[in-house]
Amino acid sequence: MTTTTARTTASTTATATRSQRQFAGWYPSMMERVERAGQSRIRHDQLAVASGRVLEIGAGNGFSLDHYPATVDDLVLVEPNPAFREQLRHRLAGLALPAEVRDGDAHDLAFPDASFDVVTASLLFCSVDDPARALAEVHRVLRPGGRFLFHEHVRGGPLRGALQDLVTPLQRRLADGCRANRRFEEHLHASPLEVASISHLRMPTWLPTIVPLVVGTAVRPGRTP
Numbered sequence: 001m002t003t004t005t006a007r008t009t010a011s012t013t014a015t016a017t018r019s020q021r022q023f024a025g026w027y028p029s030m031m032e033r034v035e036r037a038g039q040s041r042i043r044h045d046q047l048a049v050a051s052g053r054v055l056e057i058g059a060g061n062g063f064s065l066d067h068y069p070a071t072v073d074d075l076v077l078v079e080p081n082p083a084f085r086e087q088l089r090h091r092l093a094g095l096a097l098p099a100e101v102r103d104g105d106a107h108d109l110a111f112p113d114a115s116f117d118v119v120t121a122s123l124l125f126c127s128v129d130d131p132a133r134a135l136a137e138v139h140r141v142l143r144p145g146g147r148f149l150f151h152e153h154v155r156g157g158p159l160r161g162a163l164q165d166l167v168t169p170l171q172r173r174l175a176d177g178c179r180a181n182r183r184f185e186e187h188l189h190a191s192p193l194e195v196a197s198i199s200h201l202r203m204p205t206w207l208p209t210i211v212p213l214v215v216g217t218a219v220r221p222g223r224t225p
C-alpha cells in the first residue's frame with residue numbers, strides 16, 4: 001500500500017464506559033502473548049486475500065492491522081469502544097495503511113448497501129447482542145460477490161460447552177460482553193451469506209473457554225453488476 005493516511009472521526013472524544021475502559025486496559029497485554037504464540041499467523045492467513053475497499057468491524061486495539069496486504073486500497077475500522085479507538089489511532093500512526101477509524105455498531109452499520117469489497121471480523125461475534133442482525137448487516141454492506149473474512153472463538157464440544165455455559169455470565173462481566181458459548185457457525189449458516197470455506201482451529205491460549213476457533217470465508221451471493 002502506498003498511502004500513509006490515518007484518519008479518525010470526531011466521535012473518538014466520546015467517553016468509554018467503565019466496562020469498556022477496563023477491557024481496553026487488560027485485553028491488549030493478555031492477547032499480545034496469544035498473538036506471539038500463533039494467533040498472529042491465524043490473522044495473517046485470514047486476511048491474506050483482502051483487497052479493494054475493506055471494512056473491519058470491532059477492530060479493538062488493532063491486532064489485525066499488521067496483516068492487511070498491499071492489495072487493500074481503503075480500510076475502514078469500526079470500533080464502538082472509545083478507549084480502543086484511541087489505541088487504534090496510536091497504532092495506525094506507525095503504519096503505512098490507508099485507514100480510517102470510526103465509531104459504530106455491527107447491528108446498524110452506517111454505510112450504504114454494497115459499499116465494500118471485503119468485510120472482516122475477528123473475535124467479534126462473541127460480543128454482539130444479536131449475531132443474526134450483525135451478519136445481515138455484513139451481507140448488506142458487501143457488494144454482490146464480496147467476501148466476509150472471519151475468525152471467531154466459538155462454543156466447543158459437550159464438555160467444553162458445559163464449562164463455557166458455566167463461565168459465560170462471569171466472562172461477559174469481565175470482558176465487556178464476551179460470551180464464551182456463542183454458536184457462531186450456526187448463525188453464519190442461517191445468514192444470507194454463503195460459506196465458502198471454514199476451518200476449525202485452536203486459539204493458542206491457556207484460557208480453555210476461548211480455545212475453539214473457526215476461521216474462514218463467506219460470500220455475498222451474486223455478481224457485481
Ligand SMILES: C[S@@+](CC[C@H](N)C(=O)[O-])C[C@H]1O[C@@H](n2cnc3c(N)ncnc32)[C@H](O)[C@@H]1O
Nearest residue numbers: 058059060063080081105106122123124127128
Ligand atoms: C474480543 S474484542 C476483539 C478485538 C479485535 N477484533 C481483535 O481481534 O483483537 C471484541 C471487539 O468487538 C467490539 N464490539 C463489541 N460489540 C460490538 C458491536 N455491537 N459492534 C461493533 N463492535 C463491537 C468491542 O469493542 C471489541 O473491540
